[in-house]
Amino acid sequence: KVAADFAVGNEPDVIQYFTDANASDVLAANKFVSIEEIRKVYPDYAKDTFDSDLLAAANPDGVERAVPTTRYWEGLFCNKDLFDKYCLELPTDWEKMESAINTFKENGIIPIAVSLNNVPNYWIEFLMLSAAGPENYETVPESAPKDWCKGLAMFKTLREMGAFPVDTDTIDKDFAGELFKNKQAAMQLEGSWSAAGIPDQVNTVVTAFPIIPGGKAPAGSIIGGISSGFYITKKAWDDPDKRDAAVKFVMAHTNKDAVATYWGGNGQAAAMVDPLDDMTPLEISGLNYSNAATSISAPTDARISQEAYNILVAGIVDISTGARTPEDLLNEVLQVNAK
Structure with missing residues (x-):
């Protein structure tokens, strides 16, 4: 349905959507604004987000358009x-x-x-x-x-x-x-x-x-990454009445305080956040596991x-x-x- 909406010009101003190959149909419509373009006007856009996570959230063509809130990991x-x-x-x-x-x-x-x-x-x-x-x-x-x-x-x-x-x-x-x-x-x-x-x-x-046995991966190799992020559409960016509101909306949802809420102790935060006081032993185990990873690869x-x-x-x-x-x-x- 999302791809269909984009195809007929019915896309929203802002959307939280896939960043990987699952977004290919929507990306083909070429209706998202790049972070580079947004920062020319709003230099503080996505300022709390780790650069490494913006890179990890880049689309398959290498362009950074999405601002993520969390990373996920998979483990035993x-x-x-x-x-x-x-x-x-x-x-x-x-x-x-x-x-x-x-x-x-x-x-x-x-x-x-x-x-x-x-x-x-x-x-x-x-x-x-x-x-x-x-x-x-x-x-x-x-x-x-x-x-x-x-x-x-x-x-x-x-x-x-x-x-x-x-x-x-x-x-x-x-x-x-x-x-x-x-x-x-x-x-x-x-x-x-x-x-x-x-x-x-x-x-x-x-x-x-x-x-x-005989595996080539170093110990600590894990599966994980970023699968979604906030995008601003060209439809909103090119509309003087909507541009500022769209940018402020994404910044409100991706600053470090908002990211801490999205994170909630599961996975990894895409911005610098303080550990939660009420994390369970399992959540702490998961955090330690992901922090100790020697490499993180996205799934096939x-x-x-x-x-x-x-x-x-x-x-x-x-x-x-x-x-x-x-x-x-x-x-x-x-x-x-x-x-």
Whole structure:
């Protein structure tokens, strides 16, 4: 609907919208004003926002148009009380991950809560990043890279280890989430936005994803970034009666006080904010996790078309069962993306 409104000249004065490839249809209309142009008239525009975050929020063409409020991250959530119960160390390396999977499986605990048929997205990202390293992970090739294939092949390895729920092919993301929240599962890959919905804020921690055997990523490589920000449209900018109001609106929503409200302890703030006094142990764990990141890479759907990404997600069950090879799936994905 947003793209349709822009196409027919019905765009708003200001909009908080995607910054990555998900915004391609709207960006194609060329109706947003760049931050550079706005600052020629309003030099204090987005003054509280970190320069690095403005750069991270740049559109795929490299132009900075959006002013973000928060960064998100994805990480490995662990029910630490279950790890403690079975005298297990947190899975900070792959050996510890395998030990945890085997021990939990032996004791009737699902090692990893995930729906492979619904939202295997976070596992796709971390396995490919772990195998390829940030640079190769962030490059969109023409054909299936060996490192990407190696990462996706871990789905089959993990399935054969018994790491996933027995009904991972039929349950949905919400059901998988409940398994983790109810302590029926020990681990779950999720985003920062989900932290507030976890009942046990004391015994849940976030840790870096362990690098798979032979993986090229340095320890502490994470998935994250900025997916949205405030834009001013040319329609408002070119209207003398609307320009000043539009600029003041965005500045009111992106100054450090407003950013602190948007942030609320989840993810990372895009401006310098003070830590909240009432942050829970889980929120503090997430903040420490993201602050310790050695590299932050945006997920694959920020770089390839939605059609191509949907094919990738839909093929994971077959990868995990061995019905299809990672190379075959990735070649189809990249061919569709190249259209």
